[in-house]
Amino acid sequence: MPHDPDPSLRLLWRHAAPEQERPRRRGPKQRLTVDEVVDAAIELADAEGLDALSMRGLAGRLGLAAMTLYTYVPSRKDLIVLMVDQALGRTALPELPDEPRRRLELVARVEYDDCRAHPWLLDAAGVRPWLGPNAADRYEWQLTAVDGLGLGDLETDQTVALLVGFAGNIARAEQRVRHAEHESGMTEREWWEANAGTLGELMAGRSYPLAGRVGQAVGEAYQAAGDPARELEFGLARIIDGVLAHAAGTAPRHEPPAPESYHQR
Missing domain, CATH: 1.10.10.60 (Homeodomain-like)
Known part of the structure; x- marks a missing residue:
């Protein structure tokens, strides 16, 4: 119909x-x-x-x-x-550099910056923004950033989705931290300092050797439970490493299962 x-x-x-x-x-x-x-x-x-x-x-x-x-x-x-x-x-799309890594970084960073400037973009679910002229211009720019790596059309689109989705998730993590700090009236560090003693008592008798070691390293480095800015840098670098290796044929290729397989589980 x-x-x-x-x-x-x-x-x-x-x-x-x-x-x-x-x-x-x-x-x-x-x-x-x-x-x-x-x-x-x-x-x-x-x-x-x-x-x-x-x-x-x-x-x-x-x-x-x-x-x-x-x-x-x-x-x-x-x-x-x-x-x-x-x-x-409102965002002027920057000129794309020649170096592939920098082009892919820009795709993620432009998305990240927009989500930080307008956090409500992360909540605009159920709309089809790509149908508008500005979103269409952006999608063309994003595809241009990936074009030339030797990927097929579907993989080019999927690479854009991967970069944009990762950047949005990091922006969302930052938004959650800001919301928690606003609601509690305490920074992440202040909350952990106030609750460390109680958590120690409640967790007494349980052994978490890896979580204890890694958690201590994270706390000392970040003064918080996490650092979205560092997570952005690390994750983006690893994603781009993988995409470039895949495009160059140096990474093992694993074809995703057909959509039907998810329904058969």
Whole structure:
């Protein structure tokens, strides 16, 4: 059964579409532009998180009646789609260097920096941001960074997904640390200092030789249970080592199982 086109598509491409294809509305001229509405939503989400974003609250912030906001954007979900693409468009994509390692690093670092600047991007689940012009430009740039390594088209796409996913996970780990510190009012180091004695009592009689040795080394190095910044550097270097070795044919190749095999387990 055929489905109707996604209504957010014409809004996403409102600046790129031919004049006759651009969204139109009847009635008096609107006081704000769609860009201004989306910018205000991004500002709110940057400050308070995506959960704080509501159509009614945003309308009040803009001095609009709640129902008036729906003349700009059909729904909150559509608004989030526009926010994702507009936020991505704020980042000027750097020129890609010749050296393959540096190109792959840039793919991850641009994603990491955007997720740190706009943490709510990590919570924008259930949207299809790659359908917008800025996301499309970024995907082309990411593919260009990987192109030339000798990978097939599917592996090129999977390499982009691997780099972007890893960078997002590190940004999410940092976000969790900041949230925990905000909720507890203590830094990671302060929390461990306050709870080390109690943990020692509760864990007495149990033997964790490896965890004890590694945990002590981590605590001394990081003054915390982890260091996402160092994890980014280590993990990114190892991922790129693997991708380049795979592309050069020096790494053992293991074909992933077909999707059906997961359902047969």
